[in-house]
Amino acid sequence: MTVKVTVTGAAGQIGYALLFRIASGQLLGADTPVKLSLLEITPALKAAEGTAMELDDCAFPLLRGIEISDDPNKAFDGASVALLVGARPRTAGMERGDLLQANGGIFGPQGKAINDHAADDIRVLVVGNPANTNALIAQSAAPDVPAERFTAMTRLDHNRALSQLATKLGVPVTDIKKMTIWGNHSATQYPDLYHAEVGGKVAAEQVEEAWLRDTFIPTVAKRGAAIIEARGASSAASAANAAIDHVYDWVNGTPEGDWTSAAIPSDGSYGVPEGIISSFPVVSKDGKWEIVQGLEIDAFSRERIDASVRELVEERDAVKELGLI
C-alpha cells in the first residue's frame, strides 16, 4: 500500500537532501510506494514546486504522487510519516523565550493538524530545532495520538559519534556497536563511550581518557557549529541522512545485538523525568521504540546525563510558562 509521507520545510536545504532519498525508497524500504506531501510557508511554495518538478524528472519507480500545500490540515491528511523539518531559526539578539514562542506557533498548529487528520499509524520525527522541545509542543497539541509517536532527532549526533570513534581507532564504523547519545540535541548532549563496543570490547577502554573527555565529547557536541564554520551553511545532507536512518529503523527494526539513539518520551528510565523527550539508547521492535534497560551509569556519565536533562526540563518549564504545552 502507498504510504503518505509529509515533509515540512520541504523547500529548505534539508528538504532538498531528503525528498529524493524518500522517493527512491530509502526511508521505508524498496517494497513500499510513497506519496510525498510537501508543506511550506506561502512564500516558499514556488520553490517547493521546483523541487517537485525535479522529483518528477527522476521518474522514481516508488513515487506515486506529490502534493504541495501551505495548509497543515491538508498536508498531514492521511499521513503515516511526518518529518517536521521547517522551524524558526534563532536570529541575532533573539532570546530563548522568543525562539520558543515562534516555534510554538509552528509546532502547535502542526501537532493539532496531525491529531485531526493524520493516519492512525502516524509516526512523527522532529528535526527542526530546538527539536526535543518542538516535539513536546507538537505532542501536547495531539492528545489523540499515542504520545510515543512523537520523537526528535539525535541520530545525526549518533552518526557523528560513530564516525569520530571509527576514525580515532582506524576501524570501519560497522565495527562499533551500542553507541548512545543521551539527553538534548544541543551542546549539552552526552555521547557515551562507556557502553559502546568496538570489536566486542568497551570503547572507553580503547581510547585515552583525555581524548574521550576533552576531544571526543566536545567534537561530537559542537560538530554542527564546525560544519557551519566550514561550509557557511548548517548540516543538510547529513541531517537528511540521519532522518532517513531514524525512520527506517523505527519502521523496520534495529539489528539484533545493537542499538541506536533517538529522542523519545521518557518513561522515567535512568532518572529522566517522565514525559520529557530525551535521547536514550533504544531498540525498535514491532514498529515501537524501547529504551534499553539495565545499563550501569557511572558518576562521570551521570553528571553529564543530568546536565543535559536539566536543560530539557528548563525548556519544558519555559514552554509551559508560555502556555505552549
Ligand code: NAI
Ligand atoms: P532552511 O532554512 O534551509 O529550511 C527551512 C524551511 O522551513 C524553509 O524553506 C522555510 O520556508 C520552511 N518553514 C519555515 N516555517 C515553516 C512552517 N511553519 N511550515 C512549513 N515550512 C516552514 O533550514 P534547514 O537547513 O533545512 O534546517 C531545518 C531545521 O533543521 C533547522 O531548524 C535546523 O536547525 C534543524 N537541524 C536539525 C538537526 C538535528 O540534528 N536535529 C541537524 C541540522 C539542522
